[in-house]
Amino acid sequence: MQILAALRLGDTGVPIYVQLREQFLRAMGQGLLSAGDQMPTMRQVAVALKVDLNTVRRAYDELERAGAVVLVRGRGSFVAEPPPALQDHEHERETDNLARQTLAAAAALGVDALALSQRIAALAAQKEEVR
Incomplete structure (x- = not known):
């Protein structure tokens, strides 16, 4: 493998x-x-x-x-198969939860939150280009 x-x-x-x-x-x-x-x-x-x-x-x-x-x-x-897309309010709540977890992990590692957000945006854009 x-x-x-x-x-x-x-x-x-x-x-x-x-x-x-x-x-x-x-x-x-x-x-x-x-x-x-x-x-x-x-x-x-x-x-x-x-x-x-x-x-x-x-x-x-x-x-x-x-x-x-x-x-x-x-x-x-x-x-596993990916879960179905979340609906409006649920999607917003889960996105906020994930963002908070990620920010906390970044802070614990000494990673700048703004630099992290820019990197996430760049990686998401790359993933969209591949599709």
Whole structure:
């Protein structure tokens, strides 16, 4: 699996399961993993990165809880279909929540909020161009 070769763990103080979760989410956002794609097994990830299986399980559990991954007993984990578009008020509320979470994470990392917003706008524009 191509995604296995792309996974990297950093000595950043961020828990390993969080690093894994974020890398998988990023791969989904970039289209490297698409809806219906089978995820590498937890064991494959643990062996490839030389980490404890329970650490990988925690990352997968969080991905499943977030609705990004679906576990099919006996078959494996698969990238979930994206949820349907939210309606007006719901969309605004979720957008605000996500923006607040992102700003808090940026502040915790010392990232300038305006620079972050400009980068997000640029990345969103690139994604639209690809479509």
